[in-house]
Amino acid sequence: MVFDFLKEEAMIRILRSGWLIGFMLLGMGLAQGRTGTIIGRVVDQTGAVIPEAVIQLWEPTTGVHRMVRTDHTGEFRFEQLGPGRYRILVSAEGFASQSRDIVLTAGAHLEPTFALSPQPLAEEVVVLAGTIVDTPEVLRRIPGSVEILDRWAFEASRIFTVNEALRKVTGVFAREEEGFGLRPNIGIRGLNPTRSTKVLLLEDGIPLTYAPYGDNASYYHPPVDRFESIEVIKGSGQILYGPMTIGGVINYITPNPPEKPRGAVTLIGGNRDYLNGHFTYGGTWGGTGLLFDYLRKQGEGARENTRTGLNDANLKIVTALGSKHALTIKGNYYGENSQVTYSGLRLDEYLANPRQNPFLNDRFLGDRYGASVTHAYVVRNEVVLTTNFYGSMFFRDWWRQSSNSNQRPNRRGDPGCRGMEDLLTTCGNEGRLRKYYTWGIEPRVRAFDKLFGIRGETEFGFRAHFERQDRKQMNGQAPTARTGILVEDNERKNQAYSGFLQHRFLLGRWTITPGLRLEHVRYERTNRLANRGAGATGRTHLMEVIPGIGITFAP
Template identity: 60%
Template sequence: GKPAAVDIVLQPATLAQEVTIRATAVVGPEAALAATPGAVALIDAATLTQSRVLTVDEALRKAPGVFTRGEEGLGLRPNIGIRGLNPTRSSKVLLLEDGVPVSYAPYGDNASYYHPPVDRFDNIEVVKGSGQVLYGPSTVGGVINYLTPAPPDRSSGAVTVIGGNRDYLNGHARWGTTIGRTGLLFDAMRKQGEGARENTRFGLTDVTGKVLQSIGARQTLSVKANYYGEDSNLTYSGLREAEWQANPRGNPFRNDFVDFRRLGGAITHTVAATSNVVVATNVYGQRFARDWWRQSSNSNQRPNDSADPACGGMANLLTTCGNEGRLRDYVTAGFEPRVRVSSNWMGIRNEMDFGFRGHFENQDRTQRNGETPVSRDGRLVESNERKATAWSGFVQNRFVFGKFGITPGLRLEHVRFERVNRLLNVRGRTDLTQWIPGLGLTYSPSGGTTVFAGVHRGFSPPRAEDVISNTTGGTIELDPEMSWNYEVGVRTRAGRTAALEAAFF
């Protein structure tokens, strides 16, 4: 027969009532909103298609409370903030793709230099309020989950080509089918062009393949793999006021280049053990190589003469002044089983989610200072290895009393950081343990209206480089960033065309 998609929805009415249970969603279908004890935004496929968004920035601006700050005008590395928090490098937000971390070092260095293109997503979930204890780290701001489409029942595909001035080209192709119990999906994209400033040009290729295999009536196995490559002529630096007044679209650093390569994958197995118990297990990994050769890292660095102090200033920027090669290699892997149990006890409906995760990160960080603007080698000034090993456990239970719901939850994070300075032969390690509670309340007087309130602890760990000295290996006393997030609100829907959500936080 046809494949049965078995996924976990984290907030369904009851497990037995679910026809399709999504293992990759944070919120789930719109029907699950009544049980969600916090502010959320769902950006569906129709909205993304009809509004013809070109970048992630344009898509996320459709979610209230989300602010994005562009960097190069092309949407390659959006800086995302929620409810007024600093958006730089999206470090206060947990970014997921199909429930799996997008960031290559969410514990050791949650700075997003890589962001998947919006073209290959068909839904976006934004969780701003309570209910975040099931996820982590970096939940001070909220959780954003990008969902890729499932393979179609029948063979279908689409090709989109968009062009514009400054040599802009965006080509996207998608094809999928289902053969017996096996669903296939292939997605490929090429985006290139010149930026809004002089001496800027970008080009990226993104290819994704997904296989969804139905194993009998109660199990599915999903395998997804992705390749991302970017070669861009982009600088890290902005302009000083005098430079902007002379040429607002100028860029003196024409020899700054980016070379990014990423390979990632995830395997998801889901089994409905009974009509009331579903187990979903994610195994994931990625390798991200981030090389950036540049002559300036900020507007105060004019020019970058660390390799040659006698370069003489901006007049010799393109001839005798050197550059810096910030060469990074990240390897991330993890596994995470989750269990959903639905039951009735003494007339009280219970929906429990629990599980644990093992997450492992390794950073290889090198810096070489070149002697010319186009050097691709030079004097070694940094050689660091940084590791983070994180173990997480979480449990959340929703008690349903008629129209009322109470959802307490608790998460435990234990992180071990390690750092090795290979130039000085210095190493060190330290540990961090943190309990993260949360509580949410809902009241649904009618099918289309939910009143909610909640409080939860936000958690963002320090970077490995901030808690271990680079020169001595000693521990630096630095606590994680913590927050208490409170909110109360209401959401309602009138028919299919009108919806309202208001929240105070």
């Protein structure tokens, strides 16, 4: 009896399961017959297909989201869609995005076509910092290696100097000197880092060094505290910039004024009289933004008889002149007064006291005044013209008793200077006195266009750059002398004219970027002490054509 009862109950369960499966299959069949399909195409204004366009599909009521890409014929497909209202968003690099609402009935089959227009560079001018990599799309398309350090990376790591920041970039070596990052030694991919001579340093796209053509040595470097981000470009992709791009390009980005008024004060202190005080305040009033920041940094460093003090003040003004024009004005003052030597220690000196500095009378004095004006003009939606006007003055005096380990001291051999035993009494010193004046203008055009029927992006421009150097050396007769006998008096002048053209062919995920740069430089040098004070002048010039091409694939 029990067996018959269990057998009957099992049969009932099997029948119930069969009915349930049957109803499910029937429902699926009915649903299959009621589902719709969207098979569309994406083309440009000429009817040419656009492969690798991104198609996104939303169903607003359920929030369901699907995404596909167009194939080489420009076609995309969504299947198994139930009836309802859908929104389709189509986007492709170099084109303006397009969205469309579609109502799909049960079992419907739709074949929409999306004709995309070239993406405008700007409908109205929007003032941005002078970045090289302004969008993620540009980042993917630049040949070579590009890395960006942002403000979050600075704050998360408590960056102390620019050297610490740049060490986070693959392939970049930044050698310390005095511990404050005042004169960085930056090398990229194994190049000699001394004075960063093989790297082009920019601030908001404008040359930062005081004489990039005539003396590209970094005896001045602004504190990292006032930068918002850092762009580092290695390898190819440098046709648009010059000179001294053998290792790469480093572009420091300053922040723009905030929309609402706000300010901040940061004070950091430590032993050995360390102080880092930073004040910022800015805002936007009536369409004009202002940002002011002031930095005071000082400390005794890691060696005896050393002390560094610097002041850095900046003002940035950004204003819109209608919907098509914008103006950015920047001014900067940097002043340094440091008790710092040019020389390290010999082995015996290091073993005796690794933190000693026997050259306690060496001193560096530096002042830099810089200004720039940037005008941005939207010619039309696909064309933007940016013009930079810039200039700077840099004065630096470095009085020292040693310039390398063989000069102990550098006036050894003079009467009364027998060696290190007379260093602080009767040995004199040398004063390397420099004045640099730099100014220039650079218009630059960026446009989306078509070349040979292939969509792309063109950038071209011209720069006229001028430098003047006044270089003197005086031999002082005492360790603390700040004047002396004039033994070198040179004037150097440079005129540099450069033109550049680069075009990006956008072929789906592939980008081919040919470019050309032309540099014409005129050098002039006058030795004022030659010919018994009558002077002598020499001139030369050079012209170089620098071609380049890069190919990138963005997966």
